[in-house]
Amino acid sequence: MRCNIALLGFMGCGKTSVGRRVAQRIGWEFHDTDAIIEKRVGLPIPEIFSRYGEEYFRALETEVLAELATRRHLVLATGGGLPVREKNREILREHFFTVFLRVSFPILFERLRKSTGRPLLKKYPSFSELQALYESRVPYYSRAHVIIDADFLTEEEVAEEIVRRARDCGVLV
Ligand code: S3P
Secondary structure (H helix, E strand, O other), X not given: OOOEEEEEOOOOOOHHHHHHHHHHHHOOEEEEHHHHHHHHHOOOHHHHHHHHOHHHHHHHHHHHHXXXXXXXXXXXXXXXXXXXXXXXXXXXXXXXXXXXXXXXXXXXXXXXXXXXXXXXXXXXXXXXXXXXXXXXXXHHHXXXXXXXXXXOOOHHHHHHHHHHHHHHOOOOO
């Protein structure tokens, strides 16, 4: 039974801020895989990547997701790379109502240019490199139960739409 909601999408699409609003609207707990990992390791994400490597981070993502999947009534913001792992997709499929926040790449790039704290922006610094990463992930995000085109919506409008779709799908009564 899918009794949790997970937000999927590329870095900068608004998973954390929208997720908080959704949780507030429906009275569920909000969690963010990145924040849980940072707390568990005691280091910010860029430090985790530079000290222990991306694979270590990815293993923690799966560990955290599996733990959260045993809970009920959570809204979860996932890291942008989380749905790439088969195991994570399996967990999401089974325990979460999934929502892809689709934002066009040029808009994301504009937002991310000003952002710090995301190690993959150093690994893929140019527009075309990051776009290739984005495009490689779209097929995974697109398997979500619901896709919301968020380019021209406010965070509040996106949150409202998610709640509406979750109701329509029987996730919320
Ligand atoms: C990542 C996205 C980040 C974070 C890490 C790796 C990715 O989360 O998990 O830096 O692989 O796209 P956000 O999508 O919340 O920025």
